[in-house]
Amino acid sequence: MDLESENSGEEDADDKLNSPVWSEIQPESDAEFMEDYGLVEEVTSASRDNTILPIDCYRHFITDEIIDLMVRETNRYAEQYLQTHDISRRSKSHQWKPTNDVEMLKFLGILIEMGLVQMPKLEYYWSNSQLYGSEIIRSTMARD
Structure with missing residues (x-):
């Protein structure tokens, strides 16, 4: 009896069992939105x-x-x-x-300002330079 042919026959059977089965995919129907929307x-x-x-x-x-x-x-x-x-x-x-609600609101305001006025480095927001720096940020919260 040839062991190699017996093993390859088992491998072929395993490959057939483990191979994916192809089938048609049915498209999902779009459900109609029935709720109120808007503000x-x-x-x-x-x-x-x-x-x-x-x-x-x-x-x-x-x-x-x-x-x-x-x-x-x-x-x-x-x-x-x-x-x-x-x-x-x-x-x-x-x-x-510990921080508090007033400080947190100031911090969030600084984040919004930083998103609107972008600078190349974080420390520039607290700079005294006329080119860089933000008086509103500098006067709202210390950097460190």
């Missing part, structure tokens, strides 16, 4: 003359609850980081203090 809630203004400002739209999506969550999780992360890492005595991490 569900109007953006209201906090101003006296009912003028809707960009901040009103922003605060419609970035609510106090979201800011509170960001503050809570930032503080939790910082506490965990300080407890689990060896930090040198000279590190500014020792000066860390």
